[in-house]
Amino acid sequence: MRCGHVAAMQIDHFMYAVSSLDEGDAWAASVFDAEPAAGGAHVGLGTRNALLSLGHTYLELIAPDPEQDIAGTQGERFAALAAPGLVTWAARGDLGAAAQTLQAEGIRASGPHRTQRATPGGGLLIWDLLFHGSEELGGLLPFCIDWLECPHPSGVNPVGGQLEGVTLALQDPAPQCAHRTWRRRRRGLRRRAVDVGRGGLCQRAGDAHDDGRDPCRTFRPLNPFLARLGYADTDRVVITHADDMGFCHAATAECLQSDATSCASVLVNAPWFPEAERLCRDNPGFDVGVHLTLTSEYDGIRWSALSATDRATGMLDDEGYLWRTVAEAVANVPPEAAKAEMRAQIDRALAAGIDVTHIDTHMGTVVHPRYLLDYLDLAREYAVPA
Numbered sequence: 001m002r003c004g005h006v007a008a009m010q011i012d013h014f015m016y017a018v019s020s021l022d023e024g025d026a027w028a029a030s031v032f033d034a035e036p037a038a039g040g041a042h043v044g045l046g047t048r049n050a051l052l053s054l055g056h057t058y059l060e061l062i063a064p065d066p067e068q069d070i071a072g073t074q075g076e077r078f079a080a081l082a083a084p085g086l087v088t089w090a091a092r093g094d095l096g097a098a099a100q101t102l103q104a105e106g107i108r109a110s111g112p113h114r115t116q117r118a119t120p121g122g123g124l125l126i127w128d129l130l131f132h133g134s135e136e137l138g139g140l141l142p143f144c145i146d147w148l149e150c151p152h153p154s155g156v157n158p159v160g161g162q163l164e165g166v167t168l169a170l171q172d173p174a175p176q177c178a179h180r181t182w183r184r185r186r187r188g189l190r191r192r193a194v195d196v197g198r199g200g201l202c203q204r205a206g207d208a209h210d211d212g213r214d215p216c217r218t219f220r221p222l223n224p225f226l227a228r229l230g231y232a233d234t235d236r237v238v239i240t241h242a243d244d245m246g247f248c249h250a251a252t253a254e255c256l257q258s259d260a261t262s263c264a265s266v267l268v269n270a271p272w273f274p275e276a277e278r279l280c281r282d283n284p285g286f287d288v289g290v291h292l293t294l295t296s297e298y299d300g301i302r303w304s305a306l307s308a309t310d311r312a313t314g315m316l317d318d319e320g321y322l323w324r325t326v327a328e329a330v331a332n333v334p335p336e337a338a339k340a341e342m343r344a345q346i347d348r349a350l351a352a353g354i355d356v357t358h359i360d361t362h363m364g365t366v367v368h369p370r371y372l373l374d375y376l377d378l379a380r381e382y383a384v385p386a
Helices: 003-008 021-032 074-079 095-104 224-228 249-257 273-282 326-332 335-351 372-382
Strands: 010-017 037-042 047-053 058-064 085-092 109-118 124-132 143-146 161-169 177-184 192-195 241-245 263-266 287-292 356-361
Touching: 021 047, 021 058, 037 109, 047 074, 058 074, 095 109, 095 124, 095 143, 241 249, 241 287, 263 273, 263 356, 287 335, 335 356, 335 372, 356 372
Parallel strands: 010 058, 085 143, 241 263, 263 287, 287 356
Antiparallel strands: 010 085, 037 047, 047 058, 109 124, 124 143, 161 177, 177 192
């Protein structure tokens, strides 16, 4: 990422996962001598949170919500944690500018996504999120957030300390840890460095790497994909991508056989998938991915799920097809069912002999926060870009 834009963003918060909020409260008391305030529930994700101010930033403790069915959700994963650990962190600022910077780096951005939750006092918080699918810096890049007209959580929650700085420790071949240092509130207490690397918490203090390297100088070129394709950094390349392949016979044949594009993603649930399968076999040079879908939005042509025929799974509408809208899908399809369906779609393409080069999303459904982690997990499992 370009350092100029990073400097323009502010650290918003750090998200720690705990197996319960009671455990999180005890951990926060031992580290900060402060008790976090209850935040609220993340409906559909199986989680709830508690918040602690760190000056202009804050700490979010996220845990399973006992009032929700957590099967197949993030809450189920967090319930099995042996110790608190960093999940991710966020930066706040202009999401439009952040999306442009990610695009310039060759990193696909998703959003902004409008999100909300109720507060314990009966209010409603509304904010926008911008996600990325990059493993740059070993997955340490933050997601981005804009609190819109809402008061920032750092100003309305108990204060546990003051964030003094953040050091990302870059090591070859990939970064291994990050250090955040907070100053505890009470007088007479020394500073304490907390190592929050992917492996969880460490008892070391003040051991941030000091090798004289400027972290900004260790980043990759602005667009490494151009260099790999033999282009200069100043070149601009347009790739025309056709999605919904397999939905319309005329469009499939016209797009791929007219040299207008050789890059597409296929709807394996769609009625013309067998023709798309044949075209891919006959033209192995085509760059074809899987257009993952949990929706079927058209009136004249519909498609159903590959992984389920029972409406009780939540996958299907009253007519037996996938849901017509993203909102209906998100409200009805459990994360575990969505992941099973995404896997079935990828497997069907592979079984058909298609050399799947990537996965992407129909109507943006699978990059909703309810399904995003599973979507990225599948991309890693099948070793394809998402």
